[in-house]
Amino acid sequence: MNKNNQYINFLNRYWNYYKSNRSLLLIIIIIIAVLPAITVQAADNTQNGTNVNLQFEDEGINITFAEVTKSGNTSIDTSSTGPDMPDGYDLVGEF
Numbered sequence: 001m002n003k004n005n006q007y008i009n010f011l012n013r014y015w016n017y018y019k020s021n022r023s024l025l026l027i028i029i030i031i032i033a034v035l036p037a038i039t040v041q042a043a044d045n046t047q048n049g050t051n052v053n054l055q056f057e058d059e060g061i062n063i064t065f066a067e068v069t070k071s072g073n074t075s076i077d078t079s080s081t082g083p084d085m086p087d088g089y090d091l092v093g094e095f
Contacts, residue, residue, distance in 0.1 A: 046074040 046052060052065045059078055085091060 044071045044073050047071045 046054060046065070046068055048068045048071045050067050052068045054063045054065075054074055056062075056076055059076060061076055061078075063074070063076075
């Protein structure tokens, strides 16, 4: 088989593959085009108001904000070490 026939054979195989899979290719192209426009917003767990209480049951932590002026999302990270609490803050419970 000469080079020209190999090239034609390759093009025929590629074209047949494309014809049989073009709907899949079109779906993939659409997903790639639309995906950056999709955003996921986490639900706000901190509502605005006074004495707003949040409970993180998995961590056993309860937080109360005296005043929240704008709702948002509050998260926590736990650690077994850390600095002393600043003045004006109290820890309640066993640590």
